[in-house]
Amino acid sequence: MADVATLSCARCSKPANLQCPKCVELKLPREAAAFCTQDCFKASWSSHKSVHLKAKQADLGMGTSDSEGWLYCLKKGQSRTPKIPYFDWTGTLRPYPISSRRMVPAHIVLPDWAADGIPTIELNSDLQRVVEIKTPDPIERMRETCLIARKVLDAAAHVVRPGITTDEIDRVVHDVTIAAGGYPSPLNYHFFPKSCCTSVNEVICHGIPDARILEDGDIVNVDVTVYYKGVHGDLNETYFVGNVDEESRRLVQCTYECLEKAISIVKPGMRFREVGEVVNRHASMSGLSVVKSICGHGIGELFHCAPNIPHYARNKAVGVMKAGQTFTIEPMINAGVWRDRMWPDGWTVVTADGQRSAQFEHTLLVTETGVEVLTARLPSSPKVFPWLDA
Secondary structure (H helix, E strand, O other), X not given: OEEEEEEEOOOOOOEEEEEOHHHHHOOOOHHHHEEOOHHHHHHXXXXXXXXXXXXXXXXXXXXXXXXXXXXEEEHXXXXXXXXXXXXXXXXXXXXXXXOOOOOOOOOOOOOOHHXXXXXXXXXXXXXXXXXXXXXXXXXXXXXXXXXXXXXXXXXXXXXXXXXXXXXXXXXXXXXXXXXXXXXXXXXXHHHOOOOOEEEEOOEEEOOOOOOOEOOOOOEEEEEXXXXXOOEEEEEEEEEEXXXXXXXXXXHHHHHHHHHHHHHOOOOOOOEOOHHHHHHHHHHHHOOOEEOOOOOEEEOOOOOOEEEEEOOOOOOOOOOEOOOOOEEEEOOEEEOOOOOEEEOOOOOOEXXXXXXXXXXXXXXXXXXXXXXXXXXXXXXXXXXXXXXXXX
């Protein structure tokens, strides 16, 4: 901490003669960087550090829209090209150009990857190896965040229809998240260029919202994660676009049922690997296959951490569930083979045979007696799944 002329403490307003050294380095205004004691500085750190990230963001031009315009995405979001990349596409879907990065207002608290694309805290955390047992405070913050995430996804569901672009869905997700005081966790996470994932037809997951117009008969998964009060809430659903064929309807309903059946076994003492057995059994009974390359994950103050939750049978997941753990279950179910391919953008995972895929996801809390679905549907959630209304 560097000595400065007396100012008011940014935390308690007492006279202050210390200043955050990072603020000095970044040449930020002294008034917001002054503290009366080291204790006040430390107590403010979790919120104050976002000032540094926003300064870096401004230097990188992230505070305003990029000047790149509508271009195709390459290199996991780090590059753009005006021409559609060459690829031996597995189905009929093609990438379309994506819009420039959406603006995040200055008052929003940012995760560490917002500025440089690298989730440094997450990558270096011991929680990549150890499953955290959360205390009541982060659990309560996760309840708040997951409720926001649910409302954001419901807002997206309301606009899904033929004729709308997935970029427009992304705009709704972004705007509703920001209006709630949250940050859209996917934005710039490992350079992902958008605020949610939209996965259409043969896209298994991590589809990038773009200029393609949704067509009558499509299915689209919208995957939303919100960062609020220092924690993340993650969920997704697959929606019908207009009049969808019966085979696709069965695929989506079976995927929903796979998630529900998996959630029903969550309780203290249950082995993580049992989730895959339950999902695989139900999918196989319908002649469908389970994606093996992507799994559920721990979540909380970190976007992704231990445990990994595979969705396929005979997996090697280690450990048992304990009260206080939070994680996602998010089965991806394919109409054809389980194998996948990666598009040239480095994000979009598609089925190897070009057949359709569906996914559903919830963030869960293991309780003393079973499970709490933190991202559960609300009475106000749009009624878009016929089997729930039957």
